[in-house]
Amino acid sequence: MRQKLVIAGNGMAPGRMLEHLLEQAPDLYDITIFNAEPRVNYDRIMLSPVLSGEKAFEDIIIHGDGWYIRNGITLYKGHRITTIDREAKTVTSDQGEIAAYDKLVIATGSVPFILPVPGKDLRGVITYRDLDDVDAMLLAAQARETAVVIGGGLLGLEAAAGLKARGMDVTVLHVMPTLMERQLDPAAGYLLQRSLEERGIKVMTRANTQALLADDTGKVRAVALQDGTEVPATLVVMAAGIRPNAGLAREAGLEVNRGILVDDHMRTSDPDIFSLGECAEVGGQVYGLVAPLYEMARVLAGELAKPVTGADVKGFVHQDTPTKLKVTGIDLFSLGDFAESEDREEIVLRDASAGVYKRLILKDNRIIGSVLFGETGDAAWFADLKKKGTDISDLRETLIFGQAFQGGGALDPTAAVAALADDAEICGCNGVCKGIIVSAITAKGLTSLEEVRAHTKASASCGNCTGLVEKVMQLTLGDKFQAQAVKPMCGCTTHSHDEVRRLIKAKKLKSIPAVMQELNWSTSGGCAKCRPALNYYLMADWPGEYEDDSQSRFINERVHANIQKDGTYSVVPRMWGGMTSASELRAIADVVDKFAIPAVKVTGGQRIDMLGVKKEDLPAVWEDLGKAGFVSGHAYAKGLRTVKTCVGSDWCRFGTQDSTGLGVRLEKFLWGSWTPAKVKLAVSGCPRNCAEATCKDVGVICVDSGYEIHFAGAAGLDIKGTDVLGLVHTEDEALEHITALIQMYREQGHYLERIYKWAKRIGHDEVRRQIMEDGERRRAYFERFVYSQKFAQTDPWSERVSGKDKHEFRPMAVLGLEAAE
Numbered sequence: 001m002r003q004k005l006v007i008a009g010n011g012m013a014p015g016r017m018l019e020h021l022l023e024q025a026p027d028l029y030d031i032t033i034f035n036a037e038p039r040v041n042y043d044r045i046m047l048s049p050v051l052s053g054e055k056a057f058e059d060i061i062i063h064g065d066g067w068y069i070r071n072g073i074t075l076y077k078g079h080r081i082t083t084i085d086r087e088a089k090t091v092t093s094d095q096g097e098i099a100a101y102d103k104l105v106i107a108t109g110s111v112p113f114i115l116p117v118p119g120k121d122l123r124g125v126i127t128y129r130d131l132d133d134v135d136a137m138l139l140a141a142q143a144r145e146t147a148v149v150i151g152g153g154l155l156g157l158e159a160a161a162g163l164k165a166r167g168m169d170v171t172v173l174h175v176m177p178t179l180m181e182r183q184l185d186p187a188a189g190y191l192l193q194r195s196l197e198e199r200g201i202k203v204m205t206r207a208n209t210q211a212l213l214a215d216d217t218g219k220v221r222a223v224a225l226q227d228g229t230e231v232p233a234t235l236v237v238m239a240a241g242i243r244p245n246a247g248l249a250r251e252a253g254l255e256v257n258r259g260i261l262v263d264d265h266m267r268t269s270d271p272d273i274f275s276l277g278e279c280a281e282v283g284g285q286v287y288g289l290v291a292p293l294y295e296m297a298r299v300l301a302g303e304l305a306k307p308v309t310g311a312d313v314k315g316f317v318h319q320d321t322p323t324k325l326k327v328t329g330i331d332l333f334s335l336g337d338f339a340e341s342e343d344r345e346e347i348v349l350r351d352a353s354a355g356v357y358k359r360l361i362l363k364d365n366r367i368i369g370s371v372l373f374g375e376t377g378d379a380a381w382f383a384d385l386k387k388k389g390t391d392i393s394d395l396r397e398t399l400i401f402g403q404a405f406q407g408g409g410a411l412d413p414t415a416a417v418a419a420l421a422d423d424a425e426i427c428g429c430n431g432v433c434k435g436i437i438v439s440a441i442t443a444k445g446l447t448s449l450e451e452v453r454a455h456t457k458a459s460a461s462c463g464n465c466t467g468l469v470e471k472v473m474q475l476t477l478g479d480k481f482q483a484q485a486v487k488p489m490c491g492c493t494t495h496s497h498d499e500v501r502r503l504i505k506a507k508k509l510k511s512i513p514a515v516m517q518e519l520n521w522s523t524s525g526g527c528a529k530c531r532p533a534l535n536y537y538l539m540a541d542w543p544g545e546y547e548d549d550s551q552s553r554f555i556n557e558r559v560h561a562n563i564q565k566d567g568t569y570s571v572v573p574r575m576w577g578g579m580t581s582a583s584e585l586r587a588i589a590d591v592v593d594k595f596a597i598p599a600v601k602v603t604g605g606q607r608i609d610m611l612g613v614k615k616e617d618l619p620a621v622w623e624d625l626g627k628a629g630f631v632s633g634h635a636y637a638k639g640l641r642t643v644k645t646c647v648g649s650d651w652c653r654f655g656t657q658d659s660t661g662l663g664v665r666l667e668k669f670l671w672g673s674w675t676p677a678k679v680k681l682a683v684s685g686c687p688r689n690c691a692e693a694t695c696k697d698v699g700v701i702c703v704d705s706g707y708e709i710h711f712a713g714a715a716g717l718d719i720k721g722t723d724v725l726g727l728v729h730t731e732d733e734a735l736e737h738i739t740a741l742i743q744m745y746r747e748q749g750h751y752l753e754r755i756y757k758w759a760k761r762i763g764h765d766e767v768r769r770q771i772m773e774d775g776e777r778r779r780a781y782f783e784r785f786v787y788s789q790k791f792a793q794t795d796p797w798s799e800r801v802s803g804k805d806k807h808e809f810r811p812m813a814v815l816g817l818e819a820a821e
Contacts, residue, residue: 002030005304006091006099008081008248009107010035012044013277013293015062017105020301022071025308031073032099034091036108037130038078040064044130045290048327051134051162056773058726065703066687081108084252086270103272103304106249106260110242110278110288115150119212124220125236128159140235141166148172148223148233150209152179154325156239157192160201161327163237171231172196173207173223183323183334187350188373191357195330204231212236244279244286259286264315266300276300282316289321291428298431322383322428333379336369336386337361344368349400358400365393378402380468384424417471426472427458427465434472441476449473450723450764489750490529492521497750501537510542512549533751536638539674540746543788550805556636559808560796561618570611571621573630574671577645577663577683578606587628591621605642605680607633619809622797631671631795638752639674640681643667644692648685648702657702659685662731669735670742672793673785676749676758679742694722697755698738703727707734711741711767712759720756723764726772740781741771743788747781 007014010033018031035041041063049055068075079093084104092098112127114120126136137159140147144167149160152174164170172179178189179196193203208226215221222230244259255261255269259281266274266282276296278288287293295316302313322335338361349358354374360382361369367386372379381403385392398405403419422435440446440455452469453460459469489497500519509515512534516526526534535552556562561569573588588608592600598612613621622632634641643666646652648659663683670681682693683700692715693699699710699722706729710722725741728734744767749758759767770777800809 003028003102004100005029005031005103005105006101007031007033007105007107008091009033009105009109009277009279010037010041010075011107011109011277012041012062012290013297014105014107015041016294017276017297017301017304018071018073020298021304024301024305026071028305028308029103031071032101033068033073033075034079034081034093034097034099035075035077036080037132039131040068040075040077042131047128047131047134048158048162050131051137051159052165053162053773056726057131058724058772059768061724061727064708064724064727065705066689066701066708069687081248084248084273086252086273089272101272103274105300106268106273106275106279107277108245108248108279111245112238113241113243114238115209115240117209117211119214119220120238122212122214122220122236123218124234125212125238127238128155129242137163137235137237138166141168143234144168145234146171146232147235147237148231149237149239150223151239151241152176152203152205153182153239153241154180154323156237157196157325158327159237159239160196161199163235164199164201168235170200171202171204171233173209173225173231174203174205175208177205179203179205180323180325180334184332184373185338185359185371187348187357187359188332188334188371191355191373192325192330192332195355196327199329242278242288244281246279249275249279257281264299264317265303265313266296266316267303274300274303283318285318287321289323291321291431292316292319294431295319320386322379324428331372331374331376333370333372333376335379335383336367338369338371347396347400360400362392365391365396367392377467378404380424380426380465381420383428384420387425388421417468417475426468427456427460430457430460432456432458437469437472438476441473446473447477447480448760450760489533490527492516492523492526492530493519495519497533500534501541501748504537504541510538510546512538512552536674536676536751540788544791557638558805559615559618560632560636560800561613562636564611566612568612568614569618570609570635571613571618571625572603572607572609572633572635573625574633574667575607576667577643577660579645579660579664580608584628584630587625587630591624594624595621597621603635603642606644607635607642609635616809619801619806623801626795626798626801630797632797634671637674638677639672640667640670640679642680643670644680644682644696646683646685646690648683652685652690654688655685655702656704657685657707659683659691659700659702662700662702662707662734663691665731666735666738669739669789672795673742673746673789674792675742675746676751677754679745679755681738695720696722698741700734700738705729707731709734709737709741712756712764714754714756718756723759725768736782737771737778739785740778741767743781743785744770746785746788 040061043060043062046060050057076097079095079097081091082094083092090098090100112129126133141163147163147168147170149156149172152172160170160172178186179192180189196203209223210226211224212220213222213224220233220236222232224230246256246260249260250256260268260275260279262268262275262280262282266276268275277293299313299316320336322333325332343363345362347360356374359371360367366389370382392399420434424434426432426434437456437458444455446452452458459466487496488494489500503519507518509518515534531552535549538546539548550558561571563569595617597610601609603609643663645660645663649655649657650660679697681698682691682696684691684693685702687701693701694710695713695715701708706727708727709725711725713722714720728737745755745758
């Protein structure tokens with residue numbers, strides 16, 4: 001019988017703990033989560049890029065609604081646990097929901113520290129801790145007025161940079177003499193302040209806030225300092241620190257100090273209650289950075305899985321965690337103890353012109369702290385030397401210049417990474433060492449950064465270690481990771497597909513002969529590789545101006561049917577979203593009988609395939625099908641094939657949205673368009689995914705909150721699950737985003753390159769950036785697709801019934817045996 005596991009909180013730490021637990025003991029617990037926020041689990045350390053506009057909320061979701069459903073987890077959104085009854089072993093939420101537990105995990109995080117000054121409750125005064133705070137700042141930033149950030153620590157400076165990027169006039173107030181004084185020495189703090197001021201952010205240190213002043217409407221208008229200075233502000237962000245949110249545990253009678261007291265296996269004073277994350281205090285320490293929280297998650301998952309694994313779990317051990325600032329263009333790294341003392345030495349490098357400062361703090365010839373500003377490439381090496389307590393006596397003279405200079409001169413760019421031991425930490429956020437990355441690449445055949453992130457989580461959080469991860473990949477893969485040399489599209493030209501596409505637009509080339517002439521083709525008329533590609537590129541780039549050259553198409557596209565091995569053809573009429581009717585089925589049956597079609601098959605794309613049609617019969621077959629309302633299903637095309645659906649909310653008791661209706665709408669909107677390779681879509685009405693949307697070129701999973709769009713799947717020669725593009729809330733948004741994605745692929749894809757290969761080539765994050773984050777660009781893609789459909793959305797069967805290309809369907813001659821002799 002499954003035990004009941006209840007979790008109070010749904011942040012990054014419990015989310016990572018559940019990932020580990022489900023790997024080790026997927027059937028041990030019935031899991032219930034109460035989340036005070038009205039949303040799913042997201043990457044809180046990436047809120048700063050959301051604020052600055054570099055990312056959207058959908059980009060930082062860690063576990064979408066579908067993940068909880070797939071794993072049988074009950075998630076109560078917007079439910080804050082108010083009471084723990086340790087005798088009855090139940091919890092109660094502020095919405096009145098009661099849940100029993102066998103094991104309880106408290107992961108209530110932290111709360112922002114609010115300065116106890118007059119005016120702290122005025123309108124326009126907010127904290128910076130969660131997505132609601134970001135939304136409030138974004139709303140305020142629309143007015144492009146004045147913001148004051150109180151606090152010059154990590155969160156405060158990231159908030160200031162984000163608000164500045166949104167167009168606000170920003171001032172940072174910090175009570176100490178230099179910024180980030182807990183992580184940086186005064187020299188680095190000075191350089192950081194100078195760098196921020198160069199970006200237009202005002203910084204006032206030794207600024208002690210006395211009060212927040214209101215205007216006549218009760219909204220904040222200024223911050224009053226102790227020295228009498230008033231700093232104008234229409235928005236004030238309190239970012240003066242955080243405190244463990246331990247109130248729930250205290251009221252339940254658990255032992256609490258600064259945080260909820262736990263042992264090194266995350267167990268509280270009650271053996272059935274555990275705690276992890278920012279609310280927990282272990283070994284006298286509380287933590288606010290993600291790396292130790294993920295280590296807590298590993299420990300607790302192992303402890304909860306013990307009934308299944310029987311394995312001893314290594315307890316939590318404190319490790320110094322590096323500090324990195326998530327502000328684009330500022331390279332900063334700090335680790336360890338950098339306070340001055342008589343028993344310590346320091347090595348310092350300053351390059352004023354380059355804005356570089358490096359300081360290493362030594363004790364007994366071992367690194368105990370490091371501060372790097374402006375150039376952080378050796379951060380991992382210094383951290384590894386510190387972690388291992390390496391005696392640096394022999395390196396002392398050149399140590400500050402970095403690993404590449406040990407031995408007297410600069411080495412190969414990958415030499416520094418090669419010299420790192422397998423247990424050297426590469427990704428601090430997720431605790432991933434070099435050996436784990438190398439093993440995953442070797443064992444699983446990983447070749448892309450996205451694959452390495454998916455399998456190891458290296459660089460999947462803040463992303464600051466991406467360059468280092470890529471160096472490990474380069475070292476492991478060798479030439480396979482190096483940038484490919486320009487590969488010509490065929491033997492007729494030295495130009496690549498990308499160059500040809502670029503030059504077609506730049507030179508306004510609008511015919512195949514013009515392309516071949518202007519781009520110095522080495523053959524007179526091209527070949528079977530380049531002509532179809534050029535035909536597609538010209539048609540995609542110049543809709544309404546370029547006329548399709550049918551002779552540059554393969555046979556199936558010329559005759560709009562798939563040739564079979566005996567020389568006959570198959571005919572597949574379009575069935576919108578997989579829906580049909582009795583009259584349509586009768587029409588198909590009549591055509592099959594009339595033309596003695598030998599085989600009829602239901603396809604995997606929810607359509608009917610008639611096989612064995614003679615070529616000369618095709619126009620007549622199409623004419624009869626057209627009378628019943630059918631158009632070509634383009635089963636032969638480099639274009640939209642099918643939009644597979646399930647019955648959705650119309651009929652299914654699990655359906656969350658009208659998946660059939662959306663599928664029909666998508667297919668009717670997209671059909672007729674030509675693409676670099678075939679495109680298949682699917683829409684599933686719930687995360688049970690009956691339409692198999694997660695292996696299509698584009699898929700939609702309907703959830704309670706809207707439509708989760710997936711892309712870049714494959715289920716043919718290659719088998720690949722989709723990646724999540726993002727979540728949208730309405731059908732109209734889904735249509736716009738999917739259309740823009742397909743148009744982006746139409747404009748950038750190489751001929752015969754499927755979506756999953758195109759996305760891998762240009763980067764999944766780049767696709768998300770252009771489609772999910774850049775609304776103006778997305779709308780432009782959408783409008784260009786709509787324009788092209790004016791010329792593409794015509795039924796080719798109907799055209800050929802009317803006589804177009806009639807020569808394709810008439811034999812040149814009928815030869816009998818006598819003539820053949």
